[in-house]
Amino acid sequence: MPEMNAARGKDLFAERGCVVCHSVNSVGGNIGPSLDASNMNIAREPxxxxxxxxxxxxxxxxxxxxxxxxxxxxxxxxxxxxxxxVQDGEIQERFTEDDLPDHIRDIIDNGPSIPQN
Ligand code: HEC
Structure with missing residues (x-):
């Protein structure tokens, strides 16, 4: 298994856009389920x-x-x-609006386009 770095994961979570659809620590969108560590629906196994x-x-x-x-x-x-x-409740508590890159914040504010089914 690779070494895992939750602090780097925090940056990726914002930068790669997960946060557009999933909230952590009440930061982010609600198109997908919240990925708070306290949310027991999150898979505990990689x-x-x-x-x-x-x-x-x-x-x-x-x-x-x-x-x-x-x-x-x-x-x-x-x-x-x-x-x-996603597993690390302590690092998640330090996740704030300030962690969002501008272009990601814009998409959250404007609302992402939702696929038409
Ligand atoms: C454009 C919206 C969108 C983005 C961006 C997105 N997701 Fe999701 N994700 C969803 C939706 C919607 C679901 C629920 C799918 C379903 O259950 O049918 C989901 C489900 C999940 C689940 C399962 C949650 C559960 O409780 O079963 C995980 C884990 C997840 N996403 C992780 C991520 C991660 C990590 C990223 C970033 C790399 C990401 N998602 C980016 C929309 C998104």
Whole structure:
């Protein structure tokens, strides 16, 4: 298993756009379920976490096409670090609006485009 870095995961969570649809510490959107560590619905096991993330994949792909204008790309290490962040209640308490890059904050404020089903 890779070394996991929750502090780096915190940055990735904002920068890669997870926060557009998922809140942590009440920061972020509510299109997907909250990923607070206290939310018992979050997979506690990395492979299960990735599998459940996959279920939101259609919306993520839509977000990158419609709103982000760049591809959301992950290395295995990125996923591991995001997983660590999602498990880490202490680091999550330090997640605030100040962690959001401007272009991500804009998408949250304007509301992301939702795929039409
Ligand atoms: C454009 C919106 C969007 C983005 C961006 C997004 N997700 Fe999701 N995600 C969803 C939706 C919607 C679901 C619920 C899918 C379902 O259950 O049908 C979901 C589900 C999940 C789940 C399962 C949660 C549970 O309780 O079962 C995890 C974990 C998850 N996403 C992680 C992430 C991570 C990590 C990122 C960033 C890399 C991310 N998501 C980015 C929309 C998004």
């Amino acid at each position: 492979f299960e976490f990735f599998a459940s993330m996959w279920r939101g994949a259609e919306q993520m792909l839509h977000l990158q096409q419609a709103d982000l204008g760049y591809q959301i790309d992950f290395s295995g290490q990125d996923i591991a670090d995001i997983f660590a962040f």
